[in-house]
Amino acid sequence: MDKQDINTEHSHGYGIYVLVWLGLLALTGLTVAVAGINIGGFTIVTALLIASVKAYLVLAIFMHLRSESKIFTVFALVAAFFLIISFILLFSDYSFQ
Amino acid sequence: MASDAAVIETNGNEPSYLDYKGKHSGIKGWLLSTDHKRIGILYMIGILAFFFVGVFLGFLMRLELISPGETIVSAETYNQFFTLHGVIMIFLFIIPGIPAIFGNFFLPILIGAKDVAFPRLNLFSWYLYLTGGTLALLSIVMPGGPADTGWTFYIPYSVRTDTNVILSLSAAFILGFSSLLTGLNFITTVHRLRAPGMTWFKMPLSVWSFYATAWVQVLATPIIAITLMLVAIERLFHIGIFDPALGGDPVLYQHLFWIYSHPAVYIMIIPAMGIVSEIIPVFAHRTIFGYKFIAFSSIAIALFGSLVWAHHMFTAGMSDAGQLIFSLLTMIVAIPSAIKVFNWVATLYKGSIDLATPMLYVLAFIFLFSIGGLTGVMQGVISIDIQLHDTAFIVGHFHYVMFGGTGFAMFAAFHYWMPKMFGKMYNRKLAKIAFWFIFIGFNFLYFPMLVMGWLGMPRRYYDYLPQFHPYHLISTIGSWILIIGLIIMFYNLFKSLKSGPIVTEKNIWGGETLEWQIDSPPIHENFTEIPVIEERPYVYKDNEPPVEKEETV
């Protein structure tokens, strides 16, 4: 492994970030609006879905995961996998009680 | 690694890391050192000190249990003893144990690096460790005394008792962060600092196991951190989270506790397995059998280990689906361990075996860990566990895996690496005598627990029914035999540090990993020149028979 590789350059320019920011604001508006209408059990699902999209945008663009080396994404998936699996197994108890 | 000897030429004139003079000298040169080897030694001092406290408490507990009724201490004191004993042994001795001492010292050397990725963070972890340890012991002198909850801190007792639970909780919290930062450091080190040519499948098996362990540390520790913090806050502010009096669910606490604490048992054992995989080929003087299977089984254990936590809760009233899934997964997690055991035994086949002290400890490890593991499998079978849960059987099981497993592996590592770390040799004969005392005493101490557990002797019992007296008596006598062994062993090691014969040879055991190609003790930067790795580890070229009849991978 080359010890001297210093920095991977990330995409420059402000434009993309401002766009993402606008997108995030729009999604916030959307999620507030959706919460207002009564769609029963789907409320929480849509809210979490929108939150996930927002989180993805922040991760991929603001946090440069998209332009970082693959291993970072793999790591992130490992962490997410751990949380999700704990979640599922825990509910194997609670949802059948 | 049989890379050309020419690549690694250590300069005989450079001072060893022990004599090295940096910016600071004297005691400061140690306390402020970011050298991974010195930090490893610092950990060793801390961990051994706490170990002696823990072991002494174990000794007192056995003394109390030698006969029914009050023998030496009151019930309250006994309850505090086993809690403190558990907290010290788990959080201060066995979890940090091998990674913090031997991982710190040898991981960078084994991958051909000069240090870990974040040396200052490494030192910081040690200070966290020291702080946590001090907090845990501080409760002894505080009014109210140490916590009496058991190391599991089950709600609601832990919010009701008057003892210093918060102190123990914060100790565990801080120690968690120390362990987590070590893990983070090791992952980054393995990814970024391997020597040129050191591909993943050329890494020594102990590196694989440190790597797998580090992941468990990083992923599971935050869960216990937050859980224990919530208990502390619940005690302080009456926030309703787990306390049933405030609507909370005490079983949820148990889930969260074990989400960490089951993987934690693999934090304890995987590094020990790494040590075993390191030592066996050296003393059998042949290549390891099934390198890839051993490497992958470390990862598999780490992976599946996160999925079985609720086998500690089979009597807690989980749903049937929960019982089924967790019992099934527990069975499956035993398989990678089985694979390792068989591969180790197979490595002895056609070897040229030298039964030196490290090897003795390792063989004892295989035997004792098998007993511990097989009893673990029994506990994983739901209907059996209904009978065994919270009995002395469990106590027997976990001492077999933790002490008989990790403890013995650690003792093996002391005897194996001591000449490299300090350039001194112990008395080999005395070491073997100590071994036999420890091994025999160990079985007398813990085997009776398995029997009486099945017969219905619950754990965390200060007093017991007369029919269990014979077992307790044998157990206590076993602890005395064990004491003698431990005292001889540590006496031998400490004495040799001071006045043992000096080892100048680089490779006294005939090992083939990188640490045996550098000075004993190593120089400050480990290598004068970073080695270039060309071969797999454990090659033992001179063993290759003239006619190629070796089976290939």
Add this chain to the structure above:
Amino acid sequence: MSTNTLVHVEVNIHRDDIGARLGMWLFLFTELILFGGMFIIYSVYRFTHQEEFHLAAQELNTIIGTFNTIILLTSSLTMVVSIVAIQKQKRNLSLLFQMLTIFLALFFMVNKYFEWTAKFHHGIYPGSDTLLNENSGHILFFGLYYMMTGLHGLHVIIGVVMISFMMRFTFKGIVTYDNYVKLENTGLYWHLVDIIWIFLFPLFYLIT
């Protein structure tokens, strides 16, 4: 924690920015899982006390919540812009945006302060009689509310401290256009704080 700082003079002080970021990401995962543990508790109680959580959530002010979400999202933008600025060697611009980030963070905290004190005035705080007289779902909801937003607030404060250090480093020329991994790691941390809020917001304010 980015560079290897051995004192030995001959050592080539090597720099490994990727390694530094890798370490930072690993740390972020631990933070994520720290909150993940609380999200797990939240989801279990929400599952076992659906109706009660529903009602309790109505007592939170959606307007303040939305407002704070916007503030935090904007601060993420200013943070990332400050990094682009330093890459483009515009040190002062970068300083300005770092300052803006801190400013927005403080704004967020002030809002939070008013929100919490308003609740306190209504007698809803941990261990209060009003709260303890409510049903258990209510107690749990507010227990989690205080714990989770409190822990998040703590992270915001830590973030402010970190960014302040970065401003100092930028000012002194320690963080420069070709060596800004410290600032970048701070940014990563800050975005994580944002992500956590992105989930906290709907779970507490929007499930009414």
Add this chain to the structure above:
Amino acid sequence: MSSGASNFVGSVDGVFLLSIIISVFFLVLITTMMIYFVIKYSRKRNPKAVNVHSNTLLEVTWTIIPLILVLILFWYGWVGYKEMVDIPEDAMTVEVTAQMWLWKFKYETGKVTDSLYVPVKKAVKLILTSNDVNHAFFIPAFRVKKDVYPGTKRTIWFIANDVGEYDIACAEYCGLNHSYMYSKIFVMPEAEFKNWLNAVSDEDPKLLEELTGGDEYNSENQ
């Protein structure tokens, strides 16, 4: 299934025996192999080792065989457990309350005791709850155990096979006198039990009073 003190003993002890057989087999196998190799290939006898790298067939074998064995164990454990949660409709009910550090048993007639009395060969269902912290209801001879929590109710059941008395222990750590939280279960012939249940013992009021806060605690009515 008439062997053992309760209806569960047979199946639990059966799996336990099976697991011991498997365990001893593997333990002996591993240990003798180790000792044999250590002697046969000692450095004196065998100064030159041979490198054997790996053998996929062997690896697969010793993965599959233990896997099958543990799955068998799992299955019988699961079956045994299912019995323990399938409570018969006609079971007699006793409400059990745990508190630091004693047990209370309340029968269908309203009678309260601090030892458990049950008829032989009849299904008994216990409803468990706690007044303070966690405890666990454990009858070692019957192979039954269940954690007891404040605020919720859990159930267990069993059929006692033989007349006699057995220990009840608390198996979940619950503070100072956890190790003294013992009680007894008396298994009586059905007729005798009926008589006992319907007879108003003169010690009962005292027990009741104690439940509601009376202080001095005397031995139980036998």
